[in-house]
Amino acid sequence: MTTAKARPLKTWSIAGDTRRKPTEYEAVTGQFHYHFNRQPAPFDLDPGSPINRWYLKHREGSPLQADSWEGFRDPAALNYRRYIALQHDREIYAEGVVDHYEALDADDKLDADWVETLRRLYLPARYLFHVLQITSLYVGQLGPSAYITNAAFFQAADELRALQWIAYRAKSLSLSHDVQLANSEATRRIWENDEAWQPARETLERLLLAYDWGEAFTALNLVVKPALDALFKEAFAGLASDRGDGLTAALLAESRVDTTRNQAWNAALARYALAANSTNRAVIEGWIDDWRPRADRAVEGLAAALPNPDSVREQVARSVAAFTAQWAE
Numbered sequence: 458m459t460t461a462k463a464r465p466l467k468t469w470s471i472a473g474d475t476r477r478k479p480t481e482y483e484a485v486t487g488q489f490h491y492h493f494n495r496q497p498a499p500f501d502l503d504p505g506s507p508i509n510r511w512y513l514k515h516r517e518g519s520p521l522q523a524d525s526w527e528g529f530r531d532p533a534a535l536n537y538r539r540y541i542a543l544q545h546d547r548e549i550y551a552e553g554v555v556d557h558y559e560a561l562d563a564d565d566k567l568d569a570d571w572v573e574t575l576r577r578l579y580l581p582a583r584y585l586f587h588v589l590q591i592t593s594l595y596v597g598q599l600g601p602s603a604y605i606t607n608a609a610f611f612q613a614a615d616e617l618r619a620l621q622w623i624a625y626r627a628k629s630l631s632l633s634h635d636v637q638l639a640n641s642e643a644t645r646r647i648w649e650n651d652e653a654w655q656p657a658r659e660t661l662e663r664l665l666l667a668y669d670w671g672e673a674f675t676a677l678n679l680v681v682k683p684a685l686d687a688l689f690k691e692a693f694a695g696l697a698s699d700r701g702d703g704l705t706a707a708l709l710a711e712s713r714v715d716t717t718r719n720q721a722w723n724a725a726l727a728r729y730a731l732a733a734n735s736t737n738r739a740v741i742e743g744w745i746d747d748w749r750p751r752a753d754r755a756v757e758g759l760a761a762a763l764p765n766p767d768s769v770r771e772q773v774a775r776s777v778a779a780f781t782a783q784w785a786e
Contacts, residue, residue, distance in 0.1 A: 482534040488527060489603035493517075514668075516599045520740045521671025523733035526602035531722045533608075540611050544618070551622065551711050558704035564633040571700040572634050578762055579705065580627050580638065581648040582689055583620040588661040589685070590616035592677045599670035608722045609674075615715035622708045629704075653762035657685070657755035671730075672744050678723040679741070679781075680748040684756050686716045687776035692760075692769040720780050727784035 479487065492512070498504035499512045535543070558564075590613045597609030631639035648654055664681055667673040694709035730737045760769040 480534070482531075482536050482539075485536050486603045486607055490601065490606070493526075493601045511668075512599065516601055516670050519669050519671040521669075521674075521730060521737055523601075523730060523737075525733075526600075526605060526729075528733075529602060529604045529726055529729045531604060531608040532725055533718055533721065535607065535611055537607075540614070544614070547711065547714070548618075551708065554707045554711070555625070555704065558707070559629070562633075563702075563704055564630055567630075567634075567702055568700065569634075571697075571702060572630065572638075574696075574700075574763070575626070575630060575702075575705065576635075576638055576644075577647060577651060578653065578759060579689075579693065580623060580630075580644050581651075581654060583623045583627075583644070584648045585657060585661060585685060585689075586616045586620035586623070588664060589677065589682055590620070592664050592667075592673060596670060596674050596677060599673070601670070605726065608719075608726075612678075612715075612719045612722075615712075615719060618715065619712045622712070626705060626708070653758050656751075656758035660751040660755040663751065671740065674726070675741055675744040676748040678719070679727060679784075680745055681752045681755070682716075683720065683777050683780045684752040684773055686713070687773040688756055688759060688769065690716055691776055692772045693763070695772075696764060696769075720783070724780070724783035731784070 492499040494517060498506075498509040499517070500506075500509055502509055593609050593613035593616060597606040597613065600606040600609055627644065628639045631637070637643050648658060660681060664673075664676055667676050690709045690713040694706045694713070697703075697706040697709065727741065730741065756770065756773050760766040760773070763769050
């Protein structure tokens with residue numbers, strides 16, 4: 458009588474010699490970027506072509522280095538299918554919140570001074586979130602691993618959600634108050650000329666010029682975005698609630714859920730970079746030293762135009778410190 462030998466487990470090449478089946482997340486993400494560190498150039502074009510020179514300089518040539526970026530994982534393990542399902546449910550919830558407040562005619566009850574605050578400091582934030590969206594897309598486009606690219610692209614989609622709800626509020630407020638609240642040109646003039654917005658606008662426009670992928674990631678996700686998200690999705694949301702604007706507060710709180718999920722992968726990637734290469738800490742800290750004063754000026758300019766600016770500044774500082782503690786220890 459012979460005893461049947463157990464079959465050896467198959468090894469999936471995408472997962473390495475792990476003797477296990479990859480997860481759905483790994484199967485559609487792992488080693489997807491065929492062009493990273495490819496010799497003699499990333500793409501099948503003349504090595505001296507502009508796109509190859511760009512990637513070689515700003516990605517492969519970045520001071521932020523690791524032997525491999527394939528070991529990073531988004532803690533949420535999101536792929537396209539899961540992201541769409543998640544955000545579909547979230548949009549249904551947000552639409553339900555809108556329906557609730559519209560049924561109460563809540564905007565009709567808002568004080569005129571609060572509506573003016575919304576005009577000046579909330580409605581122009583659509584431009585702010587658009588820059589965060591563009592920069593997230595850039596980080597994803599140059600990301601050295603699809604695990605990074607996908608997380609950054611989903612973050613960009615989250616920014617689009619945020620700015621679309623601000624655009625909705627512009628229209629809904631215009632129906633109860635001033636029709637000019639829905640005038641994009643008027644809002645753009647505030648963004649371009651109002652003194653409260655100029656430090657933030659300078660910071661964000663400089664962010665668009667952070668071409669090194671590591672600097673773009675650091676400036677966006679470790680410095681600028683945490684500060685501005687805290688300002689709007691925490692401090693401003695609290696002010697809205699205090700002023701009886703439950704809808705604006707609820708929509709900002711809903712967007713804060715996206716921020717929390719994104720901060721998890723931002724912190725995870727920062728920790729991965731620090732563990733992967735001892736020189737990365739000085740690189741990241743150097744970029745933070747460059748960008749922190751710009752983010753602080755952006756917060757200061759906007760906070761000074763809000764009620765109780767000291768409280769706003771303190772709340773932003775606490776939120777940023779709590780996030781930094783997730784990765785900098």
